[in-house]
Amino acid sequence: MSAHGERWTTDQVLALAPDEASRTAAERLAASGRWTQTSTVAGASAGTDAGADAGADAGAVWGEREGGGATPYRTAIDLIDPNGPAFHCSCPSRKTPCKHALGLLLRWAGSAPAAEAGGEDPPPWAAEWLTARRQRPGRAGRPAGAAKGGAPSRTPAASEAARQRAERRRQRIAAGATELERRLEDLLRSGLTTAGRGGGSTAREDGTSSGRDSWDETAARMVDAQAPGLAARVRELGAIPASGADWPSRLLEECALLHLLDQGFLGMERLPAPLAATVRSRVGLTTDAADVLAAPDTVTVRDRWLVLAQHDGQEGPLTSRRIFLRGERTGRMALHLSFGGPHRPLDVTLPPGLLLDADLAYYPGARPLRAALGERHAPAAPGPVPSGCGVDAALAAYGHALRDDPWLDAWPVVLTDVVPLPAGDGEGWQLADADGESALPLDPRGLGRTALWQLVSISGGAPLTVFGACGHRGFLPLTAWDPTPVPLPA
Template sequence: MSPHEERWTTEQVLSLAPDEVSRAAGGKLARSGRWPETGAGGGAVWGVCEGSGSTPYRMVVELNGPAFRCSCPSRKFPCKHALGLLLRWAAADPEEGGRPTGGTAASGAPPPWAAEWLAARRERPEGPTGEAVTGGPAAGAPSRAPADPEAARRRAERRLQRIGAGVTELEQRLEDLLHSGLTTTGHTGGAPSPTGADGAAGGGRDSWNETAARMVDAQAPGLASRVRELGSLAASGADWPSRLLAECALLHLLDQGFLGIERLPAPLAATVRTRVGLTTEAAEVRSGPDTVTVRDRWLVLAQQDAEEGALTTRRIFLRGERTGRMALHLSFGGAHRPLDVTLPPGLLLDADLAYYPGARPLRVALGERHSPAAPGPIPPGCGIDAALAAYGHALRDDPWLDAWPVVLTDVVPIPGGAGGDWQLADADGESALPVDPRFLGRTALWQLAAISGGEPVTVFGECGHRGFLPLTVWDPAPVPLSP
């Protein structure tokens, strides 16, 4: 890495950490004197760190990806040693040739052990993302036989039949609930009792969970998720019957859309399939005849990891510098399956993105990268009224949409009282958005207020029917927030 090339910020490095423990350990390690050798050059950073054993750990990071390699036994990805190395690099003194402060000078070329790994990675066949393929068969291993198209077609037909049966059962469940009523009259002075057909509020959480399990059996995970949401709404606060009725109506609309999917326009039919839980492989999206592929310089707006059972879901939001289009990249990882893409907020990526089909396309598959990522500018944004209009336009195409990503510019966080009710207000005070209740009570709210200091800031997040969910704030460097 030449002295004149932009390095990552500390915040960008810390956003790579798999958890808070790794973040703290990496920061402590970066400040230690246990680094006899460090260096950077050619799009990579490498170093040697003394550990508790007699043999020091060797680590190398390829920045275009990024990709990590460390000789330590940790199963975390990246490990604390890689984080510590990157933190030292982020704090390097340009006048010292890009050398991490306090380290030992290294030549511009990596040592043999780092060069060997970098060369092997770069010589592998490239996948559609432009990165080396790491999961191919071993040399000399027999290749897997190609899939049987006819067998795949039969499996797809059987799944559609199972989903159709599940949808029909769900429609009957909704009809029974509405016939019996969301609330019934109890026996204590004629006062209403929030009980449904099975004697529990809104049908009862246990009953909805049972129905959700039936949708899982029907291979419709999207329906199962929405059904669980119904169970959580029942007797969940003021005006819960109205909110439950609205969600039941949306679920009914989705059911009817699937049952009559052959009569829908192709983009809306694709949205219905996605909402039900039918997925499309990324490779199919990239190569599909009707795929919309957009090349732009994409600014990474936010990266959020969330635990969902045994899986970790990573959501990366991007916006095109030229087109202004929003994009969402999803990836999934498990105990022995690291998340495949890491793009810290604030990076600018020249790449092709292929949009998944839908009435309001947002999700993308990452295609070819045309150059390494580099730090990007603070994005332009809009006001509160324009953000609400953007969500409304998206909702017109996809009525099941919970929120739409927007960048708000010149907004001020307004703390609420003891009960919460925070707001983001335009600087002129003419319009304001409530902060999503899922974000209230979090320390990130006060972090947002502290960064603002009562002055207007640029904030990225999701604008939806619950309010605005802040994800990143610029001051002027992007600071990820934890919802």
């Protein structure tokens, strides 16, 4: 059972896979009989069928699978975490979930013989992991009196120490932004063409220049200043000279946006609160989801949220998961963003197509999109094919969002009645309205050939509904409906 008692389908399990290779390996593992100590427990009394609706207060799947060594891999999945299933496996894979967790879930979802027994106690290694998870603040069974959203209350001394740390970081970022402003001035003074030769040089006070200066070095200095958002934008500047014709125009545009962000942070006290929150997030100052949920001025929005896409990516040593949702009543878009590492599973798992009755708390900003998942009010259920708009309306939606957040790369939209077609110039592809009046180029940087041909085959030349991100680089499709949702491997 999941957190609310529903048994998953095979498609829902496979939607969790981080890539196609994991799906293939998981299906092979699920069919294999080399699992031991495999069972399910859903909080039911002994003798209860594992397929029965056993409530939402307990639920897990576990098993041992032979590996390459003498010790089998131990795999367990917590199905009742309020944020979605959590995974544990002793294998060395850095993928979340790994192929063993997916294979075990497939056996459970398919009611394989080894996963039919219910009501028994998990083995000690699984019980220890499950108990440790469920006793954490913010998990099922968290201690009474914990702060809203599971955030522990802070003592005055701890709050003061946190304030001082935040102030020191603000000063470091301000110093980094000031240095970056000088770097941009030097670039404009020496000419944009110097960017194609390693980023140009930066003048020292003694009149000499540093020949080893480059965009990568500048980005590293922004990392030292604890401004990862600035570092990421500097790295993008370094890639522009190799991006093709008319790159100086694109470089000038990005330099202007970076200058605007620097000035926004250095003069943040003069900005309206929503815009100041956007600037903080753009330079890399983040807020924990628990703090968003626990903030006294946080306003939660309850709706039936349709899961439009779940997209996993790699950001350095961490795995990122972006889950896009849209409210049935409010029509608001939302993005749930989380990160995981080798021993830190991604918490929330919501396959596309589910309809979720839940509270969302939006992070502060001039154009709120990111949200923290709060209380769920009902079991998730399959949702309908979403309604959408045409190409012109999608571009208008991105334009309105860009008015509030000028650093926004893209805005999530649902396109309806569009057809994937080769571009008129013979280079790339586009999504065209069924009437042929308007078209959006597909973003070539984020769409691989597998996803492209998958999208074309789903369409077969007929109009279809596609969800994705509409931005200045084009449209990046993430999910298509035929008539059920099909995640596209971006």
